[in-house]
Amino acid sequence: MSEFDEFIRDQVPRLRRYARALLGERSRADDLVQDTLERAWTRFHLWQRGSNLRAWLFTVMHNVFVNQHRKNSREAAVALDDAPEIAVNDGAAQSMDVRDLTKALTQLPAEFREVLLLVSVEQMSYEEVAEVLNVPLGTVMSRLSRGRARLRALLSGESTPPLRRVK
Amino acid sequence: MSSNIPEITDADLHAYVDQRLDPARRAEVEAYLEANPDAAARVRDYRAQNDLLRAAFDNVLEEPVPDRLSHVRPRWSTMHFAAIAATLVIGVSVGWFAHVASPNRVEVVMSSLPQQAAIAHVVYTPEVLHPVEVDATQEQHLVKWLSKRLGKDVHAPSLVEAGFQLEGGRLLPGDDGPAAQFMYRNNTGERLTLYLRTAQADSGESAFRFAQEDKVSVFYWVDRDLAYALSGEIDRSRLLNVAEAVYHELNP
Numbered sequence: 199m200s201e202f203d204e205f206i207r208d209q210v211p212r213l214r215r216y217a218r219a220l221l222g223e224r225s226r227a228d229d230l231v232q233d234t235l236e237r238a239w240t241r242f243h244l245w246q247r248g249s250n251l252r253a254w255l256f257t258v259m260h261n262v263f264v265n266q267h268r269k270n271s272r273e274a275a276v277a278l279d280d281a282p283e284i285a286v287n288d289g290a291a292q293s294m295d296v297r298d299l300t301k302a303l304t305q306l307p308a309e310f311r312e313v314l315l316l317v318s319v320e321q322m323s324y325e326e327v328a329e330v331l332n333v334p335l336g337t338v339m340s341r342l343s344r345g346r347a348r349l350r351a352l353l354s355g356e357s358t359p360p361l362r363r364v365k
Numbered sequence: 366m367s368s369n370i371p372e373i374t375d376a377d378l379h380a381y382v383d384q385r386l387d388p389a390r391r392a393e394v395e396a397y398l399e400a401n402p403d404a405a406a407r408v409r410d411y412r413a414q415n416d417l418l419r420a421a422f423d424n425v426l427e428e429p430v431p432d433r434l435s436h437v438r439p440r441w442s443t444m445h446f447a448a449i450a451a452t453l454v455i456g457v458s459v460g461w462f463a464h465v466a467s468p469n470r471v472e473v474v475m476s477s478l479p480q481q482a483a484i485a486h487v488v489y490t491p492e493v494l495h496p497v498e499v500d501a502t503q504e505q506h507l508v509k510w511l512s513k514r515l516g517k518d519v520h521a522p523s524l525v526e527a528g529f530q531l532e533g534g535r536l537l538p539g540d541d542g543p544a545a546q547f548m549y550r551n552n553t554g555e556r557l558t559l560y561l562r563t564a565q566a567d568s569g570e571s572a573f574r575f576a577q578e579d580k581v582s583v584f585y586w587v588d589r590d591l592a593y594a595l596s597g598e599i600d601r602s603r604l605l606n607v608a609e610a611v612y613h614e615l616n617p
Contacts, residue, residue: 211426318419319418350407350410
């Protein structure tokens, strides 16, 4: 009876984790989760029974994220520039590695970040990621490849001219 | 590389990092990495990225979920919701309008209307504390606000003669933009909702149509540039009477 409810409830922590990794800051990330849940249940009739509900939920989140990101990309870029220390753990002590990593993440283009996080953090298969983002598998692989290469360069402190922000 | 082994591609290396290769291919990639220290270093770094990313964000899973996120889902049971969402029964239309707009245009406007209205109805009518965003004591403000957001002149029809008092209203997300809901209540506590969203300017008028969405009965129609749906868990003929009252109030 409450299978769907329970499923959604089970997925909330994962949606929050992904949103946090995507956006960095807790309240913005939870706003994204809330928008996603609201949209999910008004769109529930569009979900094909028997298909992958988890992938569908992440698809809904992706669509909400893309819409908001497109709308706010200008302000968001400014906000990120102005906020060099993104409190991913909200004040909890974190290692230098993690801080470097989260800072580097925010410097990746959103479409690379999404693929990287869905693969590494959510541990989705490449096919699932393609389904969630509604792009061909080849696009997933090329974004993954470029995202990992850029993150590696950022973490090793190499200069990466295309990513440098102009204030 | 020996010629009978398929070339190791970039995609293979990623699949190796993510442990998605079958054992045979994995062995081939491992042999390749032994011979290619640059690729091996890259693979090591990518695995470290995976570990770091998980370490950085896995703690979110342990955090208590904030209240605002655990109460987003609808209050009724899954089955009830699924039944509403899955059922779209268009009943007999009761038409008395002289001219009916071209069917295609109206069909598009109306296709998801009763369902959206019924969902909004079952979500908000059980509310005790917050049935509406703006209550009827601020009716003028409510109507002005909703008109502004919908970009059309909307009115909250008076249904006093039918025994229903306006409680207030709220703004809702519709399929293509904002929608509005007015809520009414009679002295026995029954609630009706009038759901409005914009239609194309030349949608004309449609006949009244009836849909049953689980326990919720819906009469819906298009009148000029707005689409209306009146929902209630009351007898169909009583609901029709109220729907007629709504129409006459809006077209005096």
